[in-house]
Amino acid sequence: QVQLVESGGGLVQAGGSLRLSCAASGRTFSRFTMGWFRQAPGKEREFVAAIRSGGTTYYADSVKGRFTISRDNAKNTVALQMNGLKPDDTAVYYCAADLWGTRLQVAADYDYWGQGTQVTVSS
Numbered sequence: 446q447v448q449l450v451e452s453g454g455g456l457v458q459a460g461g462s463l464r465l466s467c468a469a470s471g472r473t474f475s476r477f478t479m480g481w482f483r484q485a486p487g488k489e490r491e492f493v494a495a496i497r498s499g500g501t502t503y504y505a506d507s508v509k510g511r512f513t514i515s516r517d518n519a520k521n522t523v524a525l526q527m528n529g530l531k532p533d534d535t536a537v538y539y540c541a542a543d544l545w546g547t548r549l550q551v552a553a554d555y556d557y558w559g560q561g562t563q564v565t566v567s568s
Contacts, residue, residue, distance in 0.1 A: 449469050454563045492549070508527075523540060543555045
């Protein structure tokens, strides 16, 4: 069992930066592929970024070059550094854990989810 708690969301102007953090419970954190998803009002949950246990990273085209995912297996944390934020980045951001790491962009494949943190980017 893994519990995930996100933090770091907020209101920022376009062009600004935010850093989201996700703290995970459980001793098996290092085995999981960790992902960030987001969901805007009226839209489906979409993949943002993922990082495998060994550190390989993956990004959605919409955030590539602006967002950076990282993890600290010793501290059971995963972070999402978001730079160059745009109004289209406004959404609730969720941290998720996937034991198998087969289809990283498929939300249904993830086994555990956090409660989400709101990110709002004003124009």
